[in-house]
Every structure is written in C-alpha cells, then in structure tokens.
Amino acid sequence: MVELLFIKNVSSGNVTVDVELNRNDSVTDNGTGQGNAPHMHILGSKNMSVGDFIQFADGFMVLEPEDTITMSATGTGTIHVDTMVTVEEFFLPVGG
Numbered sequence: 001m002v003e004l005l006f007i008k009n010v011s012s013g014n015v016t017v018d019v020e021l022n023r024n025d026s027v028t029d030n031g032t033g034q035g036n037a038p039h040m041h042i043l044g045s046k047n048m049s050v051g052d053f054i055q056f057a058d059g060f061m062v063l064e065p066e067d068t069i070t071m072s073a074t075g076t077g078t079i080h081v082d083t084m085v086t087v088e089e090f091f092l093p094v095g096g
Contacts, residue, residue: 002061004086005042007071008053015075017054019043019083024066042069048081063087 009015019042042061043054063069073081 001088001090002063002069002085003057003088004084005056005069006053006082006084007043007048007055008082009048009050009073009080010082011050011073011075011078011080013050013075013077015048015073015079015081017043017046017048017071017073017081019069019071021061021063022068022070024064 005019007017007019009017021040021042023038023040042056046054048054069085071081071083073079
C-alpha cells in the first residue's frame with residue numbers, strides 16, 4: 001500500500017512530469033477473466049517550475065503483486081526530478 005508520493009523539481013528549468021501506476025496484466029477483474037487496464041496516470045503531463053513539489057499523502061493506493069509506479073520527466077537542459085515513495089506491505093498467510 002502506497003501511503004506517500006512526493007515529487008520535486010530540482011532542475012535548473014521547467015519540466016513536465018508524468019507518474020503512472022502500471023498494473024500487472026495477469027491480474028483479472030472480479031473473476032471475469034478480463035485483464036485490468038494496463039496503466040493509470042496518477043499525474044499526467046504536469047508542468048513544474050524550479051523548486052515546485054507535489055505531495056500525495058491524504059489517501060493510499062493499494063498495489064497488487066508486480067504492479068509498479070513509474071515517473072518520467074521531460075524538459076530542456078539537465079533534468080533532475082526527485083521522487084520518494086513510502087510503501088507498507090501486508091502479509092496475508094494462506095489458510096490463515
């Protein structure tokens with residue numbers, strides 16, 4: 001479970017940031033046999049000025065095994081965007 005997602009532009013110029021939740025395609029939806037959507041934009045094409053930051057901390061995202069979160073940034077010059085994610089893992093024993 002993701003509890004915090006923090007993104008900060010420490011570049012020397014403006015950047016455009018995209019953060020995606022990439023679902024594991026082998027996970028099916030409610031036993032229908034249909035795969036879940038391959039990805040979802042958490043933050044899509046967000047323009048960030050020098051020193052801007054975004055923090056998602058008032059909710060949580062539940063991840064399934066092999067799900068990933070990716071961040072990409074585009075801009076001019078040297079691009080430097082820091083990202084921090086905190087995750088809490090739950091272990092559910094089989095038959096327990």
